[in-house]
Amino acid sequence: MKTPRQTVEWTDRLLIGGEATSGNGPIREVYDPATEEVLFAVADPDAAQCDLAIEAAKAAFQSGTWADKELRSKLLAALADEMEARRADLTASVVYEVGTPIATAEVLQVSNAIRVLRRYASLAGSDLTATLPAEDGAVRGHSTVSYRPAGVVAAITAYNYPMFLAATKIGAALAAGCTVVLLASPQAPLSTLLIGEIATKVGFPPGVLNVIVGGPEVGRRVTENPAVAVVSFTGSVAVGKAVMQQASHHVANVVLELGGKSPAIVLPGADLKAIVKPLHQRYARNAGQGCASPTRLLIPAQDFDEFLDLSSLAYEEITVGDPWDRATIVGPLISDAHRARVEGYIQSALDDGGFIAAGGGRPDIERGWFVNPALIAGLPSTSRVCREEIFGPVAVALSYSDLDEAVSISNDSDLGLHAMIFGDHDIAVDLAPRLTVGQVSINGGGSGFRSDAPMGGFKQSGIGRESGTWGLMEFLEPQHVHWPL
Numbered sequence: 001m002k003t004p005r006q007t008v009e010w011t012d013r014l015l016i017g018g019e020a021t022s023g024n025g026p027i028r029e030v031y032d033p034a035t036e037e038v039l040f041a042v043a044d045p046d047a048a049q050c051d052l053a054i055e056a057a058k059a060a061f062q063s064g065t066w067a068d069k070e071l072r073s074k075l076l077a078a079l080a081d082e083m084e085a086r087r088a089d090l091t092a093s094v095v096y097e098v099g100t101p102i103a104t105a106e107v108l109q110v111s112n113a114i115r116v117l118r119r120y121a122s123l124a125g126s127d128l129t130a131t132l133p134a135e136d137g138a139v140r141g142h143s144t145v146s147y148r149p150a151g152v153v154a155a156i157t158a159y160n161y162p163m164f165l166a167a168t169k170i171g172a173a174l175a176a177g178c179t180v181v182l183l184a185s186p187q188a189p190l191s192t193l194l195i196g197e198i199a200t201k202v203g204f205p206p207g208v209l210n211v212i213v214g215g216p217e218v219g220r221r222v223t224e225n226p227a228v229a230v231v232s233f234t235g236s237v238a239v240g241k242a243v244m245q246q247a248s249h250h251v252a253n254v255v256l257e258l259g260g261k262s263p264a265i266v267l268p269g270a271d272l273k274a275i276v277k278p279l280h281q282r283y284a285r286n287a288g289q290g291c292a293s294p295t296r297l298l299i300p301a302q303d304f305d306e307f308l309d310l311s312s313l314a315y316e317e318i319t320v321g322d323p324w325d326r327a328t329i330v331g332p333l334i335s336d337a338h339r340a341r342v343e344g345y346i347q348s349a350l351d352d353g354g355f356i357a358a359g360g361g362r363p364d365i366e367r368g369w370f371v372n373p374a375l376i377a378g379l380p381s382t383s384r385v386c387r388e389e390i391f392g393p394v395a396v397a398l399s400y401s402d403l404d405e406a407v408s409i410s411n412d413s414d415l416g417l418h419a420m421i422f423g424d425h426d427i428a429v430d431l432a433p434r435l436t437v438g439q440v441s442i443n444g445g446g447s448g449f450r451s452d453a454p455m456g457g458f459k460q461s462g463i464g465r466e467s468g469t470w471g472l473m474e475f476l477e478p479q480h481v482h483w484p485l
Contacts, residue, residue, distance in 0.1 A: 002325045003102050006092040008190075010040040014213065015196035016049060017056030018206025023213065024049055028186055033099040033332040034323050034368040042189055044214040050221040053210040057152045057179040058227045060207030066177055067149075069125040076121035076174060078202040079195075080114050086198065087114075093191040094163055099331040099368075100286050101323045108286070109191075112449050113167035116467065119451035120171035123472050143482035149177030150253065150477050151229030154222045156243070158234045159188035159334055160289040160391075166192050168455075168466050169232045170209060176475035178230070181210045181222055187334055189213040219243070226250040230475055233257070234291075236389075237415075237460050244463075255464035255474045257291070257456055259389040260417030263410040264294035265431070267403075267423025272307055275422045277314040278444060280358075280395070282420075284318055284373040287333050288342075288393035291461075292418035292439070296386060297375075298406050301399040308357045308397065311375050315358040320372055321365060330393055332369045339369045342392030345385050346374055349396070354379040357397060381409045389415065403427075407434045416458030420444075438465070 013020035023043030030039045045053065060066060083090060087110055094109040095102050132143040155169035166182060173180050184192035196211030212218065216239075223231050223246040231247045232255040233240055240258040247254050264279055266272070283293040299307045323331035333339045346360065358375040373393035376385060386396050400406040410419060411434075419437045421428040422444075432440040438457035454470035456462050464474045 001327070002322065005324055006088060008089055008092050008096065010190055011193050011197055012040065012042045013193065013197070014045055014049070015200060015209065015211040016045070016053045017210065018200070018204075020197070020200065021049070025214070025218070028213075030097055030188070030190055031335070032096050033334055036336075036367050036369070039096055040190060042193070042213050044186070044218055045212045047221055050212065050214075050218055051225065053181045053212055054152060054222065054225045054227050056207035057181050057210055060205060061149070061151055061179040065205050066174075066179060066208050069177075072175060072177065073121050073124035075202060075204055076117055076124055076171060079199055079204075080117035080121060082198045082202050083110070083114050083117070083195070086194075090163060090191060090194060093194060095323050097188045097190050098159065098162065098286075098334065099323050101325070101328040101331045103326045103328075104285055105323075108449070109161060109163050112451075113164045115449075116164070116167050116451045117171045119468070120175035120472070123469065124175040126469075126472070128476070139484060141482050141484045143480060146479050146481065147473070147476035148479050150475050151178060152227050153178045153180045153475060154183065154225075154228045154231045155180050156183045156219060156223075156231070156233040156235070157185055157192065159185040160286060162188045163191045163195065165234050166195055168471065169234075172466065172471040173230070173232065173475045174209065176472050178475045179208050181212065181228075183219060183222055184211065184213045186213060186215045220246055223247050223252075224249050228252050230255065232466075232474070240462070253474075255466065256462040257466055258460060258462045259415055260291040260293065260457065260461055261296060261387065261389050261413050261415045262292055262294045262418040262420065262437070263296040263298055263435075264420040264422065265298045265406050265410060266300065266303070266307070267421065267427055268300045268303070270423035272303060272310055276307065276310040277317060279420075279422070280311060280314050280373070280375070281318060281329055283395050284330050284393040287331050287371075288373070289334065289391055291389070294418070294420045295390065295395045296381075296410070297395055297397045298400050298409055299397060301401055304397070304399040308375075308377060311358045311397070315373065315375070318359075318373055320363045320370060330370075330373055333371060333392060334369070336369050338391070339371055342371055342390055342394060345388070345390045345392070346376070346394060349376045349379060349383070349385040352379060352383050352385075354383070354385070354396075381412065387413065403431065407431070411436050414460045417461035418457070
């Protein structure tokens, strides 16, 4: 069923120091990737406006207004409530600017954003203070460890889940008592600017939340500002390394949620017919533009041919097309340039001797940056497409002889964000600790996204964690206070 396209009242106004203002920097056009049409134009801030946003956040932090835990909880809850009231607009904004199919956007983009803000509204009043017991051999005294907000946070989001990522970062930072400069991806800034508009409406004090847009130059201007205490970034490994270097100029903390090349291990004896469809749909959703997508499929050698046959059938049920159609699973990629990059990976797999076991090519759609999902086989685990994050609806099927080999292949990666295991529950639970990843989903996981569980990875998949108490702690500094008795 196709949902009528909804009209959204876009804004090009940045939020700096409580004031809605136009950027003085270069103007960038934001495209609808499903139609290739311009949605809106937004101007970046110039250097002076970047500095002003940081200064406004610093002044708001130093004023002490945001130290009020009850105020923080109240306004984060109000932000979630107003986003709930504007759910239709926010969903439409993401469908337009990212191309996420509407049925997916409603849940993964909008509902999860609202849920995480409600979680942090409840955590904003948390007292994490710990009293330490007397230490043997030390002078008798009293010691407490309390947690203080770090200060100004630069929160930088990616284009693939702009609203959810914004909510996750600002929710944690604001709940901790920090103030924020939120930098939206230049490829999908419109829904984030709407969040700034909503924050103003519900009464956030000036400077507590500032919202700007921009590319690498704006990002560098913000991350290298010595007033920034923490930089929270989601994006590629390469850009994450650059952000880390920039933040190191003044020794700011970093929270980095970077790339993934997640394995999905199908155990011997698993019900392939039950597994194959949801597994392929999992990495195909949002056009494969998800860092936790299971794009390395590890199949027992004795089941490999059957898995490929079933995959061909499952691919027939993966609808590619109009993101406003509720039957659509795969919408467009974010840009023509990114589509060319994804197709380049597929061609390199063929050049290396691999073959397309299911899917491939482009759909018969006149406009839009669409590509069909593709399952590649016939390559060793050391090949390029098996090691590098493609960020498109492309997976590679690999066979393994025993579980030790499956673990070895899974862990042989520079990345360690997520893994999936399908099959016998007890075997999967025993296998999970052997995988060097930040999250393991067994038989599809529990209840989907949990706002009270940590998100993040091992190795080059990042530093720190987001969501829940773990996300809150990234923006708090422990302070030990003690005195003699």
